[in-house]
Amino acid sequence: MRTKLVAGNWKMNGGLASNQALLAAMIPALAGLTAAKFAVCAPYPYLAQVRQVLRGSNIACGAQDLCQFESGAYTGGVSAAMLLEFDCRYVIVGHSERRSVFGESDELVALKFAAAVKHRLTPILCVGETLAERESGVTETVVARQLDAVIGCCGSTALAQGVIAYEPVWAIGTGKTATPQEAQAVHATIRARIRAAADRRLADGQTILYGGSVKAANAGQLFAMPDVDGGLIGGASLVADEFIAICRAAQVARETVKA
Numbered sequence: 650m651r652t653k654l655v656a657g658n659w660k661m662n663g664g665l666a667s668n669q670a671l672l673a674a675m676i677p678a679l680a681g682l683t684a685a686k687f688a689v690c691a692p693y694p695y696l697a698q699v700r701q702v703l704r705g706s707n708i709a710c711g712a713q714d715l716c717q718f719e720s721g722a723y724t725g726g727v728s729a730a731m732l733l734e735f736d737c738r739y740v741i742v743g744h745s746e747r748r749s750v751f752g753e754s755d756e757l758v759a760l761k762f763a764a765a766v767k768h769r770l771t772p773i774l775c776v777g778e779t780l781a782e783r784e785s786g787v788t789e790t791v792v793a794r795q796l797d798a799v800i801g802c803c804g805s806t807a808l809a810q811g812v813i814a815y816e817p818v819w820a821i822g823t824g825k826t827a828t829p830q831e832a833q834a835v836h837a838t839i840r841a842r843i844r845a846a847a848d849r850r851l852a853d854g855q856t857i858l859y860g861g862s863v864k865a866a867n868a869g870q871l872f873a874m875p876d877v878d879g880g881l882i883g884g885a886s887l888v889a890d891e892f893i894a895i896c897r898a899a900q901v902a903r904e905t906v907k908a
């Protein structure tokens with residue numbers, strides 16, 4: 650059975666004092682939740698702090714992006730090897746904000762995915778459609794194109810080395826969440842695509858997160874869906890009580906499946 654994962658994406662938020670307070674609240678609250686996995690993806694300058702504060706806890710450290718190159722004259726770039734030195738286990742690639750604001754193409758995202766897996770970092774590959782794309786009925790085509798870019802670059806079994814996050818762009822930071830049924834439908838097509846490209850065993854084992862206005866109030870229903878394996882949380886990951894409640898919902902969803 651797949652273990653639920655809840656990852657916070659702090660985006661370009663935080664500060665030394667507020668990070669410390671947030672993590673200090675999270676660590677004891679999540680300590681007893683052993684049926685799910687947890688992570689926070691912090692801005693680069695805070696990775697050293699986050700790594701140190703999280704040491705010995707059950708919360709993993711992650712980054713929000715990486716450079717596709719190994720090292721050299723790439724001003725502003727941060728390599729996979731550098732992230733590993735700060736104990737990052739996860740790195741987000743292809744977030745819709747990277748795609749739309751920073752112009753990252755499917756091909757570049759695939760190269761970043763490849764750089765992460767080469768160094769045994771777990772990439773969290775974000776896929777998802779805009780509102781216009783959903784309204785014109787091309788959600789599946791868009792998501793398939795984004796997945797196929799990684800399969801084409803890294804091989805048919807590559808996705809299994811990462812985590813996929815379905816994040817409909819229209820639900821990010823808008824307060825509009827996909828309904829559990831809408832999320833489930835897309836998650837099921839993602840799993841089917843992996844089954845077709847690779848095999849049933851890899852598809853069944855693939856962790857697929859939902860992201861987009863997940864909150865304490867809707868996490869339980871989303872995580873109860875059979876193909877929703879947890880969440881990638883933006884705004885609510887900056888509020889200790891909200892994030893802790895979302896993490897508890899992942900633990901409860903897992904226990905409910907077992908019962």
Ligand code: 13P
Pocket residue numbers: 658744816820821822823824860861862863881882883884885
């Ligand atoms: P919100 O949870 O703020 O909608 O952001 C989702 C997201 O983009 C996580 O990567």
